[in-house]
């Protein structure tokens with residue numbers, strides 16, 4: 001068992017529904033996420049993974065149902081305890097260092113604390129040598145590492161990630177995974193969408209398989225990968241097309 005810090009946030013989704021033009025896009029009766037260790041949300045294209053992640057983070061308000069954090073409805077205060085990283089890195093048109101110090105200043109850190117924390121983060125992300133470089137000049141993998149460092153600079157209790165490595169090569173992907181797993185070990189709760197079964201095996205402690213807008217299976221990674229309960233999971237793991 002990997003050594004993940006005990007997570008404290010409890011995310012509960014109840015009766016979530018999103019429909020458009022008569023089609024049900026998301027229909028999740030009940031989902032409880034409380035760690036410890038990363039939750040990986042798997043599933044085929046169009047299964048509703050991104051919609052679910054956005055609902056859990058409060059970026060989308062579902063047509064029906066609710067999301068609770070530690071038993072209370074999601075609020076602006078809760079949102080401040082969370083961060084989200086997207087497939088395409090969101091960065092400021094400034095230097096690599098300034099992308100971090102901007103976030104740290106907004107958190108109220110003085111210049112010395114900002115400098116020290118930014119240096120720590122850059123070292124963790126392997127970007128110390130690029131600190132003065134423009135963020136726009138980074139490679140895709142470096143830019144995504146910086147986006148994750150920016151998210152971590154907010155000290156989020158929960159970090160949501162939506163396919164953060166799907167545009168990256170294997171080496172860049174592994175570097176991102178290491179960064180996310182290090183954050184998980186330091187106590188950040190991770191909820192991450194991926195298409196990549198190998199990535200879910202490497203990173204996941206807890207697996208959610210989405211299919212057709214619903215949760216087909218949810219449980220510990222060990223069980224999911226060795227003895228899945230649902231036919232959908234068995235087909236998905238066997239590489240069969242699941243629609």
Ligand SMILES: Nc1ncnc2c1ncn2[C@@H]1O[C@H](COP(=O)(O)OP(=O)(O)OP(=O)(O)O)[C@@H](O)[C@H]1O
Pocket residue numbers: 020025043044045046047048049050051052195
């Ligand atoms: N704003 C919207 N209006 C209409 N349909 C939408 C909207 N957002 C998402 N959908 C549809 O909802 C379904 C689920 O989308 P979602 O992005 O959650 O899938 P996903 O599992 O993340 O897929 P992918 O792996 O391709 O990113 C898709 O059929 C998508 O076309």
